[in-house]
Amino acid sequence: MDMSTIWYYWVSIILGVFIFLIVGIQKWRSKKLPPGPFALPLLGHLHLLEPNVHECLSKISEKFGPLMSFKFGMKTSIIVSSPAMAKEILRENDQIFANRSIPVVARCIAYDASDILWSPNGPRWRLLRKICVKELFSPKSTEALQPLRREEVRRTMGNIYKDSINGVSVDVGAKAFITSLNLITNMMWSTSTETGERGGEFKDLVGELVHVLGVPNASDLFPFLERFDVQGLYRRMEKVFVRFDKMFDGIIEDKLSGKSKEKDFLQSLLDLVERGVDEQDPDSVQLTMKDVKVLLMDMVTGSTDTTSNTVEWAMAELLQQPEIMKRAQKELEEVVGLDNMVEECHLSQLPYLDIIVKEVLRLHPALPLLAPHRPERECEIGGYIIPKDTQVLINVWSIQRNPKVWKEPLLFDPERFSDSKWDYNGRDFDYFPFGSGRRICAGLSMAKIMVHYSLASLLHSFDWSLPVAEKLNMDEKYGIVLRKAVPLVALPKPRLLYPNLYE
Template sequence: MEVVLTVIYMILAFAFFKSLFLFSRRGKKLPPGPFQLPIIGNLATLGDLPHQSLAKLADIYGPIMHLKMGCLDTIVISSPAIAQQVLQKQDIIFSRRFIPDAIFACDHFKYSVAFLPVSPLWSNLRKIIHSNLFSFNKLDANQHLRSSKVNDLIGYVKKCSQTGEAIDIGRAAFTTSLNLLSNTIFSKDMADPSQDSSKEFKDLVWNIMAEVGKPNLVDFFPVLKKMDLQGVYRRMTGHFESILKLLEGLITERMALKRSGTLAVNNDALDELIKISQGSPVEFDKTRIEHLLLDIFVAGTDTTSSTVEWGMAELLRNSETMVKAKAELDKVLGKGKILEEADITRLPYLQCIVRETLRLHPPIPFLLPRQIAEEAEVNGYTIPKNSQVLVNVWAIGRDQSSWKNPLSFYPERFLDSDIDLKGQDFELIPFGAGRRICPGMSLASRTVPVVLGSLINCFDWELEGKISANELGMDEKFGITLGKLHPLCALATSVPV
């Protein structure tokens, strides 16, 4: 009887507050959206691939939609023009992040440059990242490290080609991305391409992306926070602790060597971060270094490797594009040569392939969700205070009003186009735009073409099991990032130099 009464009271309370809520919004024009069920709202519409589900709804309700996810107002943007209003013209109003409950694990929300509000602290962390990792001068100075890691990748693929072993493209690219970052920051490899040593780290990174990206009842019904019904907070704590423990060990080791005076001169990113910490121990202590590096390794490895994997998958499905890419590489470099970053500007078709890959397979399909602190107006509609704002760049990249034959992989569409990836052309914003644009964009713009181009130019490829191009699965798996559901495994044959 008590349970029945409790349920009745909950229903009555919901109806009461819903009435107050609707009364407070009288006269305000919300964006259109689907019918909302009691209590759960539109949660049932998300499914396993919410970027696809919400794109289909946008076809019905338009490029700006209002949905109710439990207690959470959600605004979904699915057109370049409205994305520009939110990310550029009203960037200040929409600059705050929506913080999923998963990010509260290990207090990461207090330190993460990705989720901190725009503030002097956030600006300082962005400046530290740019100055010590992603500035033009730093990227040029570390180019030899990236070249070395790409050479390691090609050596690994060559070894596999000699033994007839299939290469898991995503895992091989992940190991390269991981070692590229770890050499820049720590002056050491964190994984061996010929071993499975990167698998554990790759699984950790994907698990983090999946937990943050999956619908979590706590985010939609904050009253359930302490219960953690789906175990997301518990699992995220374990994932974060594993990576933070690894990073803490490397940082502590470096600090001990510096104190003892036995450290060889590295002048890598970690040395610079420690120097900044020693100069401003209150603003930038060891904990902040650990969480900053957590952001960099999680964001910088999975996104790069997934783009390379999707790019290779599209090339293996589109033989004419592969032939054209190889012809350009042969003409500019010669067959079998590994690319250098200086070669990228001489390879316009390769650049088009990368843009087309990012159009169809943006690494973060909703970017990182934003949250509006105060009520605002967009396109004549009222955006309620505290709404979560999702920019569906996956849908924007497939928008029929922006792209001819949007579902086709056709790099040639960019040959005579000025559209680039820098956040000014809102038809193509895989790295975001405005003040929250991804700080690692400059590194990815160098790394992805070099890795993808080197794999194309140094080897001929066929799918494992001699399956045809039409049989290659292109199903997606959704987290914060957009991965390939079934790993791309292919056989390589070295081309003559």
């Protein structure tokens, strides 16, 4: 046998072994993916989905386990539906899973996904979050903004009072939404949407943005369709973005020209832009005008729909169980008195109201699948391989209804929180409605105040009932934010002793 034959022989063996190993590794990796249902070519598991995706995934996970592979079209996702698996991802491997899987339309509205919610874990994200926590959500800032919250909540109670004396029913979610929007815009640039010249447009834009974000997008399911935008969702969002951007430019211009002189969040941001990079901090990043608009967008869109939906769900649950509503009103009457309006200083003295809110957020977390995570590298979780850049969805809606943890999990029962075991801090993975880890909701402290303050004011200022012949519909409507399928409309009746309290 000549040398060329021997050389060819050994190269063939080595190549064969190499191919065998590659195929074997690929098969091993596919076997090590979490289990999941049978997938159709191209469509994946779309044929299994129902309108309420979070509930559908919860049912399927009962068969395939707490870590499940699921293909939304061509996009592979990992569905997490147990406290143990959520803990392994969000605490033990927090750094690996700190990035986001970004929907196509979010890249448009969030200035190319450069905001707090969608931007990758890194120096710029840390800068944006630090600014929000320090300038807006710190105890000092929260205390300073108390008069603004008081003004907006009082204005809403006055508007509801006018409806009540005329026998007009109230869209509870809409009232809570405009209160939140007025408050956040007043905090941002010292003008509420109700009194500002841009008010009506702002309300319309936020509503359109939240709606488009919640629509399933073929461009996300089948990446090759992204360039065609077959549903027109990117074009719709682009129109919203252009109008938002123009409004922000006008608001910033007013501030820079001295037309708006109040010391507010926007002025603090502009001061940081002018200050530049902190040369003593090696990790310091320059804040730009784009970052300023990113933060304004985040605060407006992230603080309105979530808060108002939680208040609406709370009122719906209480109307369904009037004895719980009466007990909450009795607590308010004892602490506040019917000769006074609720103040923020009263909230710490309302433990029953607090456990009502906790139970509402257990049954109706604002983001049922949280914001999608994405591992920066391949990672082993629960004995399975999670490939790099796979979309990971934490089904907190399902976890917080786990019958192994919660007795009668579908029952609205605030008393289950009476021992104060659970809180919103994300440390207990049986209950984490605001998420957990480094990507936990930045506005948690403000959201808590606004929900408690709004709900307490609604319950203390009015008695509530359903219009004659109306039935309470508790169906959910899935989206990035969990909504009531049918808006809650209720009749208010004044409770306070003196009409001038509503002025």
